Amino acid sequence: MFARFRRKRLHPVLRDLVRETVLTPNDFIYPLFIRSGEGIKNEVASMPGVFQMSIDEAVKECESLKSLGLEAIILFGIPDVKDSVGSDALCEHGIIATALREIKAAHPDMLVITDLCFCEYTDHGHCGVLNPALQTVDNDITLQNLAKQAIVHAKAGADMIAPSGMMDGMITAIREGLDHAGFSHIPIMSYSTKFSSAYYGPFRDVAESAPSFGDRRSYQMDPANRREAILESLEDEREGADILMVKPALAYMDIIRDIREASDLPLAVYNVSGEYSMLKMAAKAGVIDYERVMMETLLGFKRAGADIIISYHAKEAAKLLLGR
Template identity: 70%
Template sequence: MFDRFRRTRINTTLRKLVRETNVTTDDLIYPLFVRSGEGIKTEVASMPGVYQMSIDEVLKECAHIQKLGLNSIILFGIPDVKDSIGSDSLCEHGIIASAVREVKKAYPDMFVVTDLCFCEYTDHGHCGIIDEENQTVNNDATLEISAQQAIIHAKAGADMIAPSGMMDGIIQTLRDALDEAGYENLPIMSYSTKFASGYYGPFRDVAESTPSFGDRASYQMDPANRREAVAESVSDEMQGADILMVKPVLAYLDVVREIKDNTSKPLCVYNVSGEYAMLKMAGSQGLIDYDRVLMETMLSFKRAGADIIITYHAKEVAELLKK
């Protein structure tokens, strides 16, 4: 005797009743890139539909996405002036702090996540203070200014902080600093397993954060290492991370599943710029049924174990869900 799996597939309603995995707008965080000025909305050539925006345009975008049912954003800042330590990110009047205040004033219910790093703010494009002797990021010196940046974000009104620099000990450092400053209820979403990936190329165009020398392989993860990937996230959980993350996601779904099976924390995945650009290019050339492949991709993230998806596709997914 064999199983007749088709019995639960023939009827459309029954297929929905037994569906194991679903994507909703509540799963999505939409990235926004903000810079100073007014009336600025500049599309990024390598990422169609993604823009650098001034704060006034970000506010318009927030109004639009709320109508689509999206209520979570992650902000990345592009300062006018960059220096060796990313001073703009350490200033209460810097681009991110200013953007957070304006968004929270206009849309108090918008959940605002801030990316906490230095690559967008430094003239060298790396994620912290440079150790000149070894030509890499000085981990412990970067921890000190990361704590300063976290307090700036908290004071501005951020709802969650997401450190992305892959510095050892960053979660413990930020948790201690935030608790001491009275922000013990502010959650931290750690970029706990972030690979030194080739999928980030277009992001560096929009964030203007390409390293001026070398690469980030000395502090981001080797794409070949599965066990270390799990250990990174487990370590951040033990340090106090409230949410963990895998970035990129498409080539690392095995890692997503294994981390999900080895931690008790909610898990976010970052559907990164290169993944976005490839799908957009294939769709524009008529090589795929774009809408269908987009939703299939989102389902694969959820099926692998993701609770949250950061994606540049968020508006498109929301529009498809409304249909």
């Protein structure tokens, strides 16, 4: 006698009934890149279908997203002026604070998350205030600024804060800052295990955030380290993070599963720009069935243990899931 696994695969309805992992539009967060001006919607050459948008265009985009069942966005800012400390990110009239107020006024039902970092706002492209002697980010001074930035975003209407700079102690600093300012109800989705990855290349085109010197290996994680990856997320959980995250996703399925088994907190993954662009370029070359590979990839993140997927594919995936 041998097992007859195929019995459950013959009828399409039965295949659906026994399916273990399911994707829905509710699984996705869609990234938006905001810059000043009006009527601006500039497609990024390295990321087909992804745009830098002015706030008015982002407001329109939210309407389109909601029609697809996508009701969560994460905002990234592209300021007009950058300086050594990222002052625009600390200003209540900065690009993200202004975008928050206008998007929430037009779409109060939309879950609006803000990426909390300084790389898009500094003239050197690093994720905080530099320590000149070490030529890297000064961890503890940057913690103070992260708390200030979080409060600015919360006052402007952010529903959730997502710190991405991989500073030691960032969750403690942000949580204490928010709580003392009267925002104890605002959750934190931490980029808790973020690797120093080559998969981020196209993001730096759209966010205009490439470092002007060196790289970010002194604060982002070594891709070779699995045990440390788990410890990073568990430390952010201990400090008070409400949701953990692994970034990138595709080359780190083992890490997603490890953290899923180590923590009961909700787990997000960031399906990053390089992962997105690879599929787009492969589709353009005609070497893959783009829609099938995209959906198989997204399903793989969910199967590995992700509850939430931040992805530039979200609109295309939602259309397929809704049968449009």
